[in-house]
Amino acid sequence: MADTLLNGLNEEQIQAVTATEGYIRVIAGAGSGKTRALTHRFTYLVNELGIAASNILCVTFTNKAANEMKKRIRYMIGDNDTGFICTFHGFCVQVLKEEIHVLNYPKNFLIIDTEDVTAILHTIFEDMGLNSRNYTFSTITDMIAVRKEKEPYLAYILETNNDVLKEKFLTAESKEDAIFYRYLYEQKKCYALDFDDLINYVLYIFENHEEIKLKWQKKLEYVMVDEFQDVSPKQYMLSKLLSGYHHNLFIVGDPDQTIYSWRGANVEFILNFDKAFPTAKTIIMNKNYRSTPNIIQASNSLIEKNKRRIEKSLVPIKQADIPVIYNHMKTTQLEAEWIAAQIKKIQEGGISLKNIAILYRSHFVSRSFEEVFIKENIKYTIYSGIEFYKRKEIKDVLCYLRMILYSDDISFNRIVNIPKRNIGEKRMTFLKEYAGNHSCSLYQALQDNLEDNLFKKTNGKDFTALIEKYKQLYEEKKISEVLSDILNDSGYEALLRTDGEQERLDNLAELKQSIFDYENSAGEECTLADYLEKISLFTNLDQKENSDSVQMMTIHTAKGLEFPYVFVCGLNEGIFPSKHIDTSDKMEEERRLAYVAFTRAENTLFLSDAEGVNYDGSYRYPSRFIFNIEKTYINYMVELESRLASDARMYIQLNEQKMEQNSRCLAINDLVEHHVFGKGKILDINHDTSSYVIKFENMETTRNISFKIMLEYAGHEE
Numbered sequence: 001m002a003d004t005l006l007n008g009l010n011e012e013q014i015q016a017v018t019a020t021e022g023y024i025r026v027i028a029g030a031g032s033g034k035t036r037a038l039t040h041r042f043t044y045l046v047n048e049l050g051i052a053a054s055n056i057l058c059v060t061f062t063n064k065a066a067n068e069m070k071k072r073i074r075y076m077i078g079d080n081d082t083g084f085i086c087t088f089h090g091f092c093v094q095v096l097k098e099e100i101h102v103l104n105y106p107k108n109f110l111i112i113d114t115e116d117v118t119a120i121l122h123t124i125f126e127d128m129g130l131n132s133r134n135y136t137f138s139t140i141t142d143m144i145a146v147r148k149e150k151e152p153y154l155a156y157i158l159e160t161n162n163d164v165l166k167e168k169f170l171t172a173e174s175k176e177d178a179i180f181y182r183y184l185y186e187q188k189k190c191y192a193l194d195f196d197d198l199i200n201y202v203l204y205i206f207e208n209h210e211e212i213k214l215k216w217q218k219k220l221e222y223v224m225v226d227e228f229q230d231v232s233p234k235q236y237m238l239s240k241l242l243s244g245y246h247h248n249l250f251i252v253g254d255p256d257q258t259i260y261s262w263r264g265a266n267v268e269f270i271l272n273f274d275k276a277f278p279t280a281k282t283i284i285m286n287k288n289y290r291s292t293p294n295i296i297q298a299s300n301s302l303i304e305k306n307k308r309r310i311e312k313s314l315v316p317i318k319q320a321d322i323p324v325i326y327n328h329m330k331t332t333q334l335e336a337e338w339i340a341a342q343i344k345k346i347q348e349g350g351i352s353l354k355n356i357a358i359l360y361r362s363h364f365v366s367r368s369f370e371e372v373f374i375k376e377n378i379k380y381t382i383y384s385g386i387e388f389y390k391r392k393e394i395k396d397v398l399c400y401l402r403m404i405l406y407s408d409d410i411s412f413n414r415i416v417n418i419p420k421r422n423i424g425e426k427r428m429t430f431l432k433e434y435a436g437n438h439s440c441s442l443y444q445a446l447q448d449n450l451e452d453n454l455f456k457k458t459n460g461k462d463f464t465a466l467i468e469k470y471k472q473l474y475e476e477k478k479i480s481e482v483l484s485d486i487l488n489d490s491g492y493e494a495l496l497r498t499d500g501e502q503e504r505l506d507n508l509a510e511l512k513q514s515i516f517d518y519e520n521s522a523g524e525e526c527t528l529a530d531y532l533e534k535i536s537l538f539t540n541l542d543q544k545e546n547s548d549s550v551q552m553m554t555i556h557t558a559k560g561l562e563f564p565y566v567f568v569c570g571l572n573e574g575i576f577p578s579k580h581i582d583t584s585d586k587m588e589e590e591r592r593l594a595y596v597a598f599t600r601a602e603n604t605l606f607l608s609d610a611e612g613v614n615y616d617g618s619y620r621y622p623s624r625f626i627f628n629i630e631k632t633y634i635n636y637m638v639e640l641e642s643r644l645a646s647d648a649r650m651y652i653q654l655n656e657q658k659m660e661q662n663s664r665c666l667a668i669n670d671l672v673e674h675h676v677f678g679k680g681k682i683l684d685i686n687h688d689t690s691s692y693v694i695k696f697e698n699m700e701t702t703r704n705i706s707f708k709i710m711l712e713y714a715g716h717e718e
């Protein structure tokens with residue numbers, strides 16, 4: 001039986017599958033069959049060694065990857081119980097559902113996504129009289145994330161009651177403190193956890209409740225983590241902790257594909273795994289099954305230009321002499337037309353459009369292509385834009401469902417006046433004040449004041465009656481029925497019909513269909529709470545694949561995917577690499593991104609760029625990533641004019657020198673500028689925690705700021 005399972009695997013894959021005990025690191029090059037190794041390993045543990053699936057944790061990068069893996073494993077082990085195959089977030093939610101009661105939180109706590117966070121910030125900004133000239137939501141979200149990473153905020157919010165928390169933000173000395181504590185207050189009020197909290201709460205519970213930690217450690221006899229090159233410090237901590245009893249931790253990743261450093265990923269964890277676990281065994285998988293030889297040679301040639309890496313070269317298994325094509329154009333319009341013409345040629349060869357992908361660095365690049373594709377009648381799907389679950393109508397309706405379960409302020413704020421119930425700004429201000437004074441939710445505030453003159457002429461009563469009605473009956477109905485009924489009873493669907501919002505109605509129909517599918521596939525875990533929890537974890541990376549159309553997406557979205565024909569376009573200085581890249585480290589990450597893009601191609605890789613001027617007035621030279629590839633591996637459709645080529649090389653050389661300067665380590669007494677905290681001076685450097693101790697001009701006390709945060713050098717002062 002083991003033979004059948006191991007059939008079709010190469011030697012390294014067999015090693016990865018059968019080395020089940022201890023700490024194992026697999027450095028797996030692009031297209032070397034990681035997914036195959038992981039699924040077979042899971043199956044081997046279950047079918048050959050008799051390990052229960054429920055004792056195996058297998059962490060993937062996206063929900064989509066988890067679902068894909070579950071499907072394959074289910075097929076191989078012939079059982080529906082696939083244990084814990086999920087993302088870190090998904091796993092944390094499962095732990096919290098079982099354990100969060102020790103923190104006196106309800107089992108059905110609320111998970112809030114980025115849209116909800118923005119909604120909370122809106123309220124805070126409004127109340128504090130702030131606007132985008134003071135701060136942007138994104139800088140504040142970053143500030144909150146950084147503080148949550150660094151400060152023991154959890155101990156603080158758990159031990160502090162709401163009144164004290166309130167006092168804290170009301171009396172805060174700096175605006176940032178006020179916003180931060182107010183945000184924590186708003187969260188605590190409705191037991192809401194944002195994405196960063198999920199892992200922080202789990203770690204907190206494990207650190208403070210030895211018996212719970214031990215329970216999970218014992219349960220998870222085998223821990224596997226995919227895409228380990230992109231784990232954050234907290235994810236690393238969790239992997240280490242969970243495998244702390246059985247000591248079976250299997251990690252797979254490709255350091256050359258680390259593309260999420262900007263989100264906290266740290267490639268050091270995979271690079272130093274053997275130092276952290278001296279007994280660790282390393283397996284290198286470098287046979288590439290995906291791409292034709294020229295694609296591999298070009299990609300190897302590109303990534304070799306990175307200095308900070310483990311040396312490894314992909315070896316192509318496929319045989320075919322298909323060139324990598326590069327074309328340089330005078331305008332983006334011409335670039336798009338050239339790509340459209342290539343697509344038509346591919347199509348004429350009987351290849352369907354879904355086998356073709358257009359990859360780009362940033363969303364804005366897609367516009368010129370779309371225009372040409374529409375003109376040329378080429379069907380395409382863009383994997384971006386506003387994510388399905390964040391579209392207005394979808395979010396509105398989900399907030400109605402959330403009101404039934406949680407009656408939280410975020411949902412209340414969003415839908416109490418949609419459709420119009422005459423509860424406008426004045427009445428909302430009253431409710432907020434009342435809720436603040438009585439330490440209750442806005443919904444409770446409305447319920448308490450329905451008889452007040454201020455609310456007599458509103459439809460507040462209908463609203464609370466509606467929510468109360470569904471609170472009574474939702475458990476007896478299917479989620480799809482609750483949804484249809486509440487859309488009808490609330491007048492929401494009628495509102496869209498009156499406004500002639502066909503696209504929004506179509507989206508609602510799609511939502512109903514997806515709930516219907518969920519009910520048919522979810523088995524026992526099919527309650528409204530389960531459903532809301534599941535979709536709250538959806539991200540842009542989990543979108544549905546579409547019919548026969550060209551697939552257009554950013555390279556980050558394309559991670560882990562493969563397509564027979566790949567176009568990487570907009571390969572220009574200022575676009576890719578992006579003009580925001582200002583240090584050598586970031587440039588190495590940008591090069592890894594190009595490497596991820598190139599290695600998505602199975603059959604043919606097309607590279608292109610177009611001349612022009614960037615927004616900041618800089619010239620769009622052909623990208624250094626083109627020059628990084630040995631010319632023998634690419635077929636230039638036109639030779640670059642020698643003047644253009646030499647100007648481009650000169651520009652790139654100067655730019656690299658500038659980045660080297662920017663990358664120089666900051667020293668004690670250097671003056672710096674932080675994007676949120678402003679001007680400050682470095683007082684100390686803490687290499688243990690990889691951070692600078694900085695005294696900011698606007699703050700009483702010092703802050704430890706991670707090396708990862710970009711600080712502008714602003715001089716030196718002894």
Ligand SMILES: Nc1ncnc2c1ncn2[C@@H]1O[C@H](COP(=O)(O)OP(=O)(O)OP(=O)(O)O)[C@@H](O)[C@H]1O
Binds near residue numbers: 034036
């Ligand atoms: N032993 C093998 N024999 C033949 N084909 C294989 C083998 N292993 C993997 N493949 C094929 O190689 C391709 C790449 O595999 P997979 O998607 O698992 O790569 P990966 O390592 O996850 O890639 P990446 O990190 O670039 O996303 C797939 O089409 C897979 O079917």
